[in-house]
Amino acid sequence: MKIIDGGxxxxxxxxxxxxxxxxxxxxxxxxxxYSTVPAKGxxxxxxxxxxxxxxxxxxxxTKESDYIQAVVLNSGVANAxxxxxxxxxxxxxxxxxxxxxxxxxxxxxxxxxxVIGKQLPMDAILSGAVTLVKELEDTLEAGDLAAEAIMxxxxxxxxxxxxxxxxxxxxxxxxxxxxxGMIHPNMATMLGVVxxxxxxxxxxxxxxxxxNVKHTFNMISVDRDTxxxxxxxxxxxxxxxxxxxxxKDKDYETFxxxxxxxxxxxxxxxAADGEGATKLLEVQVLGAPTKxxxxxxxxxxxxxxxxxxxxxxxxxxxxxxxxxxxxxxVNFDPDMVxxxxxxxxxxxxxxxxGMATDYSEETATKILSSKEVKAIADLxxxxxxxxAWGCDLTYDYVKINADxxx
Amino acid sequence: MKIIDGGxxxxxxxxxxxxxxxxxxxxxxxxxxYSTVPAKGxxxxxxxxxxxxxxxxxxxxTKESDYIQAVVLNSGVANAxxxxxxxxxxxxxxxxxxxxxxxxxxxxxxxxxxVIGKQLPMDAILSGAVTLVKELEDTLEAGDLAAEAIMxxxxxxxxxxxxxxxxxxxxxxxxxxxxxGMIHPNMATMLGVVxxxxxxxxxxxxxxxxxNVKHTFNMISVDRDTxxxxxxxxxxxxxxxxxxxxxKDKDYETFxxxxxxxxxxxxxxxAADGEGATKLLEVQVLGAPTKxxxxxxxxxxxxxxxxxxxxxxxxxxxxxxxxxxxxxxVNFDPDMVxxxxxxxxxxxxxxxxGMATDYSEETATKILSSKEVKAIADLxxxxxxxxAWGCDLTYDYVKINADxxx
Numbered sequence: 001m002k003i004i005d006g007g008x009x010x011x012x013x014x015x016x017x018x019x020x021x022x023x024x025x026x027x028x029x030x031x032x033x034y035s036t037v038p039a040k041g042x043x044x045x046x047x048x049x050x051x052x053x054x055x056x057x058x059x060x061x062t063k064e065s066d067y068i069q070a071v072v073l074n075s076g077v078a079n080a081x082x083x084x085x086x087x088x089x090x091x092x093x094x095x096x097x098x099x100x101x102x103x104x105x106x107x108x109x110x111x112x113x114x115v116i117g118k119q120l121p122m123d124a125i126l127s128g129a130v131t132l133v134k135e136l137e138d139t140l141e142a143g144d145l146a147a148e149a150i151m152x153x154x155x156x157x158x159x160x161x162x163x164x165x166x167x168x169x170x171x172x173x174x175x176x177x178x179x180x181g182m183i184h185p186n187m188a189t190m191l192g193v194v195x196x197x198x199x200x201x202x203x204x205x206x207x208x209x210x211x212n213v214k215h216t217f218n219m220i221s222v223d224r225d226t227x228x229x230x231x232x233x234x235x236x237x238x239x240x241x242x243x244x245x246x247x248k249d250k251d252y253e254t255f256x257x258x259x260x261x262x263x264x265x266x267x268x269x270x271a272a273d274g275e276g277a278t279k280l281l282e283v284q285v286l287g288a289p290t291k292x293x294x295x296x297x298x299x300x301x302x303x304x305x306x307x308x309x310x311x312x313x314x315x316x317x318x319x320x321x322x323x324x325x326x327x328x329x330v331n332f333d334p335d336m337v338x339x340x341x342x343x344x345x346x347x348x349x350x351x352x353x354g355m356a357t358d359y360s361e362e363t364a365t366k367i368l369s370s371k372e373v374k375a376i377a378d379l380x381x382x383x384x385x386x387x388a389w390g391c392d393l394t395y396d397y398v399k400i401n402a403d404x405x406x
Numbered sequence: 407m408k409i410i411d412g413g414x415x416x417x418x419x420x421x422x423x424x425x426x427x428x429x430x431x432x433x434x435x436x437x438x439x440y441s442t443v444p445a446k447g448x449x450x451x452x453x454x455x456x457x458x459x460x461x462x463x464x465x466x467x468t469k470e471s472d473y474i475q476a477v478v479l480n481s482g483v484a485n486a487x488x489x490x491x492x493x494x495x496x497x498x499x500x501x502x503x504x505x506x507x508x509x510x511x512x513x514x515x516x517x518x519x520x521v522i523g524k525q526l527p528m529d530a531i532l533s534g535a536v537t538l539v540k541e542l543e544d545t546l547e548a549g550d551l552a553a554e555a556i557m558x559x560x561x562x563x564x565x566x567x568x569x570x571x572x573x574x575x576x577x578x579x580x581x582x583x584x585x586x587g588m589i590h591p592n593m594a595t596m597l598g599v600v601x602x603x604x605x606x607x608x609x610x611x612x613x614x615x616x617x618n619v620k621h622t623f624n625m626i627s628v629d630r631d632t633x634x635x636x637x638x639x640x641x642x643x644x645x646x647x648x649x650x651x652x653x654k655d656k657d658y659e660t661f662x663x664x665x666x667x668x669x670x671x672x673x674x675x676x677a678a679d680g681e682g683a684t685k686l687l688e689v690q691v692l693g694a695p696t697k698x699x700x701x702x703x704x705x706x707x708x709x710x711x712x713x714x715x716x717x718x719x720x721x722x723x724x725x726x727x728x729x730x731x732x733x734x735x736v737n738f739d740p741d742m743v744x745x746x747x748x749x750x751x752x753x754x755x756x757x758x759x760g761m762a763t764d765y766s767e768e769t770a771t772k773i774l775s776s777k778e779v780k781a782i783a784d785l786x787x788x789x790x791x792x793x794a795w796g797c798d799l800t801y802d803y804v805k806i807n808a809d810x811x812x
Contacts, residue, residue: 048729048732048733049731049733049734050728050731050732080725080729081725081740081757083760083761115725116729117724117728117762182729224711225710225711225730228728304630305629305799305807306587306631306807309803309804309807310808312808315809317521317522318522318523319634320631322456322487323454323456323632323633323634325456326454326457326632327454327455331455332455334455334487351523353489355487355488355523356487356523394804395805397711397715398804401711401712401716
């Protein structure tokens with residue numbers, strides 16, 4: 001299993017493109033991912049009751065389509081809260097791509113991200129679709145362009161890829177994703193596309209993805225706001241030539257492990273690049289009675305505005321961590337909790353059995369000043385553990401979101 | 407029913423004091439509220455699993471004590487996560503006051519607010535207790551001093567009082583409360599003390615308070631962080647001379663109505679004075695299937711960082727309101743929702759049946775620029791309604807909380 005350069009174009013038979021179509025003011029705003037042969041499609045989507053038009057479209061296709069061959073994405077406009085007109089526009093976007101690729105419209109996933117409540121600018125979208133197909137390439141650079149074109153407030157494109165062996169064949173998985181506000185995924189991330197040349201049944205592909213997001217994208221939060229557009233799409237086209245995986249055997253486990261590397265990497269990048277963030281905050285909860293409780297506790301810490309501002313200020317105000325655990329809904333004995341902080345600058349125990357140790361504030365501040373900071377809470381009440389990722393809450397988060405539309 | 411000046415000292419037989427005892431660097435930090443005769447005591451407290459020492463103490467007294475006669479409060483140190491030593495220090499604080507007042511310690515409520523994890527500075531607390539008793543007075547000014555002494559990051563003291571008639575007797579209710587961070591009360595507020603000279607049974611006093619907080623303090627949020635110290639205490643000493651209320655009759659209703667005025671007023675002041683806040687945000691949800699669902703929806707909107715930053719930026723980014731409703735957990739039809747904003751500058755419909763109206767952004771910005779802004783969402787799916795109060799999320803919230811301890 002090794003991490004390699006690139007994103008959605010590393011696997012055999014996948015091409016991509018990313019262009020400026022005229023939806024946003026200046027930056028790239030449309031992307032296309034295409035498999036030269038029919039691929040199995042799997043997806044996980046937002047649990048928000050308010051679902052964007054492309055989310056509704058993709059949910060239908062994931063259920064009904066035998067194969068998927070392309071994903072067309074745009075940034076700048078979310079196509080959410082846009083009524084029947086929004087649904088029709090979404091279908092037009094899929095149809096335009098289908099026509100250029102000479103494919104049935106039922107094989108085209110769509111995804112949108114940006115401002116809620118505005119209709120897609122269809123002239124830009126339709127001419128953009130033509131250009132996207134013309135510019136499809138299987139190079140790493142084409143993957144870069146696609147990853148760049150789906151960004152909104154992201155400060156850098158997010159990609160990850162791995163290569164490994166199954167059945168004597170080299171398999172590759174590559175993905176791209178974008179954040180970076182309204183990020184509190186529940187069943188999926190804001191937007192993510194992962195491609196692989198693995199041969200696997202549609203059912204197992206979906207199961208692998210659904211299980212995967214629970215521990216990766218669903219464990220990150222930037223602002224506790226679950227978007228209307230969250231979509232994680234996974235295409236597997238079988239071109240690696242392995243014998244198709246149809247049972248949960250060792251090969252399936254290997255695939256899940258590789259998928260986990262890609263999605264964990266993308267999820268952490270998304271948390272670290274949260275709107276206005278200066279650092280990545282990782283929270284490990286250990287010793288909880290159950291894994292479910294560890295998940296709830298770690299997410300409660302990661303989403304606390306008070307924890308996030310303290311991390312921004314490099315302030316070891318650990319009471320806020322215990323407080324966030326306390327209101328999470330999980331029952332535990334505060335007088336048993338040990339708490340540590342850790343970074344490249346070292347590791348420090350702040351709390352032992354619910355009370356402050358005699359730690360050095362200077363050392364604590366030094367540890368918290370790193371770009372990646374970890375907090376570890378041990379409840380000593382069982383074997384449940386979980387890891388969640390978030391970021392600090394800064395002036396820039398407020399700035400970005402106080403005038404997002406201007 | 408009329409609103410009058412003052413706070414905890416307006417009702418007959420109540421005295422108060424507020425002093426600088428040396429817990430904080432400069433500002434007043436200890437307060438005492440005292441009833442010259444035994445009073446019925448009622449309280450609601452944080453649901454946080456991590457409960458401060460005074461919260462545990464007050465919960466016990468509320469269950470076991472026949473009467474309460476004083477409340478001693480300090481700011482600067484929360485006495486939470488302080489172990490057995492914290493419990494003993496809390497009891498010492500109560501005992502010191504009991505001794506000076508010649509009362510049983512079981513009649514002394516305690517309350518603390520401030521940094522979590524630090525022990526109370528007992529020298530300051532014990533000498534403060536003596537001074538507090540010496541300086542007790544029944545004047546409005548004494549109430550002012552007490553309200554000032556419980557502040558942490560509050561920018562002004564919060565008091566409210568009403569006067570009304572029951573049984574031919576004039577009854578008064580007066581209260582004080584403090585915010586202004588870690589405010590997302592769940593069964594109570596950060597710290598609040600309400601006094602009345604009404605004669606009422608202990609059971610009904612507690613019931614009135616428990617019901618009251620559901621629609622007042624529990625409907626506000628500054629940062630979705632439920633504190634370890636939330637306590638709302640209510641003392642009724644019967645000196646107004648009315649026939650004791652022992653059934654839920656018309657007089658009980660009148661009392662509940664008056665109590666509601668005081669606590670709603672204090673709750674709104676707490677929301678408006680949230681850390682760093684520049685304005686009060688009121689959210690009304692109408693037409694929900696049930697009241698419970700309306701409560702969940704209104705709180706989901708009021709706590710969204712993205713809604714709060716948009717309000718700070720005077721930006722009518724209504725998609726964030728619909729998004730926050732969508733992830734609240736309540737099921738509803740987004741295509742039925744109407745959305746309005748309202749302030750002293752006028753009222754404007756932004757969304758009709760889930761889609762943007764042709765509203766003027768200029769008018770919207772003007773409405774949102776007021777100090778008190780209201781958002782109204784009508785689901786048109788039933789008769790459930792609720793109102794929640796919050797504030798905007800600003801640079802100053804980040805500033806205050808990034809260096810709270812320094």
